[in-house]
Structure formats: structure tokens, C-alpha cells
Amino acid sequence: MDLVQKILEGDPRSAARLMTMIENGAAESVSILKSLYRHTGRAYVIGVTGPPGSGKSTLADGITGDLRQRGKTVGIVAVDPTSPFTGGAILADRIRMQRHSLDPGVFIRSMATRGHLGGLARSTNDVVDVLDAAGKEYVLIETVGVGQDEIEIVRSAHTNIVVAVPGMGDDIQAIKAGVMEIGDLFVVNKADRDGADKTVMEIEMTLHLGKETDAWRPKVLKTVAVKAEGVAEVTREILEHQAFLQQHEGQRRKGRERSYWVFFELLQERLTTRVIEQVASNGTLDRLIERIAARETDPYSAVEEVLKRAGL
Amino acid sequence: MDLVQKILEGDPRSAARLMTMIENGAAESVSILKSLYRHTGRAYVIGVTGPPGSGKSTLADGITGDLRQRGKTVGIVAVDPTSPFTGGAILADRIRMQRHSLDPGVFIRSMATRGHLGGLARSTNDVVDVLDAAGKEYVLIETVGVGQDEIEIVRSAHTNIVVAVPGMGDDIQAIKAGVMEIGDLFVVNKADRDGADKTVMEIEMTLHLGKETDAWRPKVLKTVAVKAEGVAEVTREILEHQAFLQQHEGQRRKGRERSYWVFFELLQERLTTRVIEQVASNGTLDRLIERIAARETDPYSAVEEVLKRAGL
Numbered sequence: 001m002d003l004v005q006k007i008l009e010g011d012p013r014s015a016a017r018l019m020t021m022i023e024n025g026a027a028e029s030v031s032i033l034k035s036l037y038r039h040t041g042r043a044y045v046i047g048v049t050g051p052p053g054s055g056k057s058t059l060a061d062g063i064t065g066d067l068r069q070r071g072k073t074v075g076i077v078a079v080d081p082t083s084p085f086t087g088g089a090i091l092a093d094r095i096r097m098q099r100h101s102l103d104p105g106v107f108i109r110s111m112a113t114r115g116h117l118g119g120l121a122r123s124t125n126d127v128v129d130v131l132d133a134a135g136k137e138y139v140l141i142e143t144v145g146v147g148q149d150e151i152e153i154v155r156s157a158h159t160n161i162v163v164a165v166p167g168m169g170d171d172i173q174a175i176k177a178g179v180m181e182i183g184d185l186f187v188v189n190k191a192d193r194d195g196a197d198k199t200v201m202e203i204e205m206t207l208h209l210g211k212e213t214d215a216w217r218p219k220v221l222k223t224v225a226v227k228a229e230g231v232a233e234v235t236r237e238i239l240e241h242q243a244f245l246q247q248h249e250g251q252r253r254k255g256r257e258r259s260y261w262v263f264f265e266l267l268q269e270r271l272t273t274r275v276i277e278q279v280a281s282n283g284t285l286d287r288l289i290e291r292i293a294a295r296e297t298d299p300y301s302a303v304e305e306v307l308k309r310a311g312l
Numbered sequence: 313m314d315l316v317q318k319i320l321e322g323d324p325r326s327a328a329r330l331m332t333m334i335e336n337g338a339a340e341s342v343s344i345l346k347s348l349y350r351h352t353g354r355a356y357v358i359g360v361t362g363p364p365g366s367g368k369s370t371l372a373d374g375i376t377g378d379l380r381q382r383g384k385t386v387g388i389v390a391v392d393p394t395s396p397f398t399g400g401a402i403l404a405d406r407i408r409m410q411r412h413s414l415d416p417g418v419f420i421r422s423m424a425t426r427g428h429l430g431g432l433a434r435s436t437n438d439v440v441d442v443l444d445a446a447g448k449e450y451v452l453i454e455t456v457g458v459g460q461d462e463i464e465i466v467r468s469a470h471t472n473i474v475v476a477v478p479g480m481g482d483d484i485q486a487i488k489a490g491v492m493e494i495g496d497l498f499v500v501n502k503a504d505r506d507g508a509d510k511t512v513m514e515i516e517m518t519l520h521l522g523k524e525t526d527a528w529r530p531k532v533l534k535t536v537a538v539k540a541e542g543v544a545e546v547t548r549e550i551l552e553h554q555a556f557l558q559q560h561e562g563q564r565r566k567g568r569e570r571s572y573w574v575f576f577e578l579l580q581e582r583l584t585t586r587v588i589e590q591v592a593s594n595g596t597l598d599r600l601i602e603r604i605a606a607r608e609t610d611p612y613s614a615v616e617e618v619l620k621r622a623g624l
Contacts, residue, residue, distance in 0.1 A: 030612050033610065033612060034610045034612050034613060037607060037609075037610030037611070037612075038607040038610070040607070041605075041607055051363065051364050052363050125611075255605050256601060256602075256605045258605075259601050259604040259605040259611070260601050262604070262611045263600065263601060263604055263611050263614055263615065264584075264588070266611050266612065266615045267584065267587065267588070267615045267618060268580060268583075268584045270615050270619060271580075271583045271584060271587060271619065271624070272576075272579065272580045272583060272584075274619065274624050275579065275583060275624065276576070276579070278624075288575065289568060289571050289572050289575060290568075292571040292574070292575055293353075293564075293567050293568045293570075293571040295349060295350040295352070295353055297349075298345065298346045298349030298350070299349070299437075299571070299574045299575050299578050300342050300345060300346050300349075300578065301346060302575055303575065303578045303579045303582050306579060307579075307582060307583065307586065310623075310624065311622075311623050312583070312586050312587065312590075312622065
């Protein structure tokens with residue numbers, strides 16, 4: 001339990017050690033996370049989601065710089081869909097972020113899926129909790145966002161930034177659609193390229209199509225993150241949204257939502273693992289799969305059988 | 313049970329009706345899927361995965377044309393990360409695919425996540441089974457592929473095609489990494505753009521880094537799908553891979569893997585829903601979430617409590 005104390009004191013090496021345990025699925029991490037949990041809930045969590053090549057890292061880097069200038073401490077979690085094949089993406093992120101690497105007020109962590117099944121949203125949540133307990137006032141989660149999985153990763157953020165770039169081709173509508181509802185703020189990065197205003201307009205149009213469920217009206221901002229153009233305004237808008245949430249009790253609501261998602265992700269993972277282990281241990285799983293493959297039974301009936309055996 | 317018979321006879325309207333039931337999560341769909349299941353396992357399933365704007369639809373369109381010329385029937389499942397916000401992506405796909413819309417040998421279906429939680433891999437599997445039972449000889453699954461979720465959608469395909477485009481920027485490594493292991497065939501589309509050969513080389517280098525677990529050596533092909541350049545070779549390579557799998561008992565292995573994933577996805581979904589419903593019905597869920605949000609307990613302890621109550 002020495003590790004708990006050291007993390008609470010903000011020791012980066014201890015935080016990194018726990019994060020590695022979380023990523024490796026080490027059983028000891030659970031008791032430490034349990035002890036840390038009551039010290040969490042203070043960090044303000046910001047999601048940065050966008051398609052490949054949209055400059056999310058550079059933007060996150062800029063926002064981090066702005067927050068540091070305001071005297072705030074920052075944790076960054078970069079979620080990469082990487083694999084045992086290559087650690088390239090992780091390395092690239094670390095290099096890109098080296099501007100802050102000597103600053104003790106910034107902690108950067110890259111998360112990789114490493115091909116393991118699901119659980120990424122859960123382990124990202126855990127890492128955010130570690131940064132929160134370690135006293136980081138802002139935590140940025142950066143994801144390559146197109147699919148449902150990425151949305152789940154940032155679902156629990158207080159402010160979600162969706163990054164687009166001009167001229168992404170036919171599929172832009174699909175991307176926009178998938179992440180549209182989660183956006184509290186939209187950024188068209190690389191706005192010195194042709195078509196930036198068109199992309200801004202397209203996003204604004206899509207926003208107007210959506211129902212207004214909140215008093216908050218998401219803005220669409222233009223940036224050229226590599227030249228730091230427009231980034232300060234993005235940071236200001238984040239802080240504006242934070243103030244808005246505090247005024248409207250939104251921070252409490254988001255906190256409750258976050259608790260639900262964290263609980264849900266963890267329940268799903270633990271439940272499935274538990275039941276799969278049960279049926280695998282006595283050979284039932286193998287027999288079921290053989291019978292499904294041979295069309296002697298169907299997946300629905302097989303799952304019903306397993307649920308029944310588990311008394312559910 | 314009239315619907316079962318009509319689907320087996322290949323009636324497109326009946327197939328579409330069942331697919332809508334599957335997408336809406338209608339309970340009646342389960343008994344129909346059970347009856348259909350023993351008529352499945354004959355279709356050859358092809359995954360087409362790539363980042364937004366890579367021209368997956370056009371490529372899938374071209375492959376479909378080639379297969380039709382060889383007298384084969386084709387089903388296409390286009391998975392879009394869309395939302396209640398906009399049906400634009402679905403519409404765009406339908407328009408793009410209209411070349412085949414009057415051909416009774418082709419059935420096209422767009423799947424949307426509609427913001428519902430998970431279950432997309434499961435419902436895609438179900439739709440593939442419907443097309444399989446309806447007698448389609450080839451089924452193409454098209455996904456905007458970057459994250460773990462998309463990989464799960466095509467995990468059960470016999471041949472997986474990974475599509476890239478030249479000059480995608482910094483994040484290309486992340487994309488490649490995430491989908492690298494699933495690729496049986498790599499296509500650099502829009503190969504008339506600058507940097508096509510560099511992208512081919514990069515993919516080949518990454519392939520050489522990977523362990524050779526199979527005797528199959530994935531090729532990297534160049535296409536300009538809008539001009540139909542190189543598409544015939546992609547189709548030939550798919551058929552080559554199919555022949556390879558048949559020779560090496562790979563089709564049986566893939567069939568077994570597919571059975572496992574279908575079972576796993578379904579089990580995960582049903583289990584979580586069942587348990588969440590149980591704890592929600594008596595107010596336990598609300599109390600637990602309140603206690604997590606108030607830091608009176610932590611997510612791990614809460615999940616353990618729920619598992620214990622469920623006798624797991």
C-alpha cells in the first residue's frame with residue numbers, strides 16, 4: 001500500500017508502475033485502484049477525438065501548453081489502436097509530446113490495445129483515475145475516433161472535442177455522424193488548407209439538424225495547430241464549457257454518467273470473463289463451439305444454455 | 313415461420329424484413345435466426361476495412377462486379393458508424409452502390425450503430441447469416457476501420473482486405489497497426505496519387521516485421537477503384553486465398569473461429585443485459601451508481617457485489 005501513498009503524493013514513477021499493471025491486467029492493480037478511488041473525482045476530463053491524420057496530438061499539445069501557462073497540471077492519455085506488430089504509434093506520440101516531457105506538471109501515457117479483446121475503455125478509465133488521484137487537475141484523453149469503441153472511451157469526459165480536417169472525402173459524413181452527439185466543441189484543424197470553411201459549414205449544418213437537448217451550443221472553431229493558430233481560443237472554449245457545467249449542475253450529472261459507464265464497462269468485462277472461464281474449465285466451451293460450427297446447434301441456443309447453467 | 317421459408321428461397325423482401333428486426337433488437341428475430349442457422353456456413357465472407365475516405369465502397373463495388381461476371385451471387389453489409397442525427401452515410405452508400413441495385417444477384421444492406429451500445433458485431437454477424445441462408449455465395453462486410461470495434465466486426469471473415477491510401481499523415485502507422493494482423497490482402501487505393509509506392513513499401517515493411525504464423529503471405533496491391541484499375545487483380549487474389557484456405561483446411565478453422573466469435577459477442581451482450589436488468593429492476597443499480605459517484609464505494613467493489621449477488 002506504499003504505492004497508494006506515493007501516487008497520492010504525485011510521484012510519477014509510482015503512477016507509471018500502476019498504469020503498467022493496469023495495462024497488463026495484473027490482479028494486484030485492483031486493490032490499489034480501490035484504495036485510490038475515494039481520492040478521485042476532482043480532475044476535469046477532456047476528450048480529443050478525430051480521424052487519423054487530423055492533428056489531434058498537436059492540438060492536445062497546444063491545449064496542454066495553454067493550461068500549463070494558467071498554472072494547471074495536466075495528464076494526457078493517448079489511446080492508440082496498436083498491436084504486438086509495432087510500437088511505432090506509441091513512439092511517435094512520445095516524440096511529438098517531448099515539449100512537455102521535462103515538465104513535472106505534465107504526465108503523458110500512451111495506451112495500446114495490444115490486440116486484447118475489449119477492455120480498453122475500462123483500462124483507460126482506470127488510468128484517468130490514477131492521474132486524477134495523483135492530483136492532475138486536467139486530464140486529456142486522445143483517441144483516433146471513428147467507431148463506437150472510441151466513443152465509449154471518451155464517453156465519460158466532461159468536455160469532448162471533435163477534430164476534423166478540410167476535404168476528407170466521402171466518408172466525412174460517416175465520421176461526423178458517429179461522433180457528432182458527443183461533441184461539446186468542434187475543431188477544424190489544418191484550416192489553412194482548401195475547403196476549411198466548407199467543412200465548418202457542413203459541421204454547423206449537421207449540428208443544426210440535431211436536437212438541442214442542452215442549453216450548451218457547441219461552437220465550431222478553426223485551428224492550424226502546428227502553427228499554434230487558434231489553439232488559445234480552443235482552450236478558452238474548454239474553460240467556458242467547464243464554467244457552464246459548474247453553473248448548471250452539469251458537472252455533477254457528468255460525474256454520475258461517468259460512474260455509470262465505468263461500472264458498465266467493468267461489469268461487462270468481468271461477467272464475460274467469469275462465465276467464459278466457467279464453461280471453458282470443464283470442456284463445455286469447446287463442445288459448444290464444435291456444435292455451432294457443425295450447425296448442430298445455433299449461437300442463440302448455445303448462449304441460452306450457458307446462461308441457464310449459470311443460473312441467469 | 314413463413315419468413316424462414318421465404319428467406320431460404322432467396323426472397324429479398326423477407327431477408328430485408330428480418331434484417332430490420334435484427335437491427336431493432338426485436339425478440340421474434342431470435343427464433344427465426346435459430347431456424348435459419350443450420351442453413352448457413354456456405355457463404356464465403358470477405359471483410360473490407362479501411363480509414364474514412366479510402367474508397368472502400370468503390371472497391372467493394374468493383375469486386376462485386378467481378379464476382380457477378382463469374383456468375384456468383386453477392387451480399388454486401390456496409391457498417392456505418394452513423395447516428396440518429398443523420399442518415400447521410402447510409403444514403404451515400406446506397407447511391408454509390410446503385411449500379412447493382414437492380415441486379416437480383418446482389419443484396420446490399422447498410423448497418424448503423426444508431427448510438428446503441430455495442431452489439432454491432434453481433435447484429436452484423438446475424439445479417440451475414442441471413443444472407444448466407446438466403447443463398448448468397450459471397451458476402452462482403454465493409455467497415456470504416458480504425459478501432460478495436462471494427463476489427464471485431466470483420467474478425468470472422470474468411471478473407472480480410474485492408475485498404476489504405478497514399479499520404480495519410482502521421483497516423484497511418486496507428487491505423488496499419490490496428491488492423492495489420494487481420495489483413496490477408498492489402499490494397500493501396502487512389503494509387504494515382506503521390507506517395508503510393510511509399511505506402512506500399514511501408515505496409516510491406518510492417519508485414520515483414522510480423523511473425524509468419526501462416527503459410528499465406530499477404531500481398532500488397534495498388535488500385536484506382538474509381539477507374540476500375542487493379543480491381544480485377546484484387547478479386548483474383550481473393551479467390552486465390554479462398555482456394556488456399558480450402559487446400560489447407562483453413563476454411564474449417566476459420567469456420568470454427570467464426571463460431572467462437574459469434575458465440576462470444578452474443579454471450580457478452582446477453583449476459584450484461586440480463587445482469588443489468590436484474591440490478592436495475594429493484595433499484596440496486598441506481599443506488600450503486602450514486603455510491604460510486606459519491607466515492608462511498610469504487611467501481612471494482614460494486615461490480616464484485618453484483619457478481620456475488622448473481623452467484624458468479
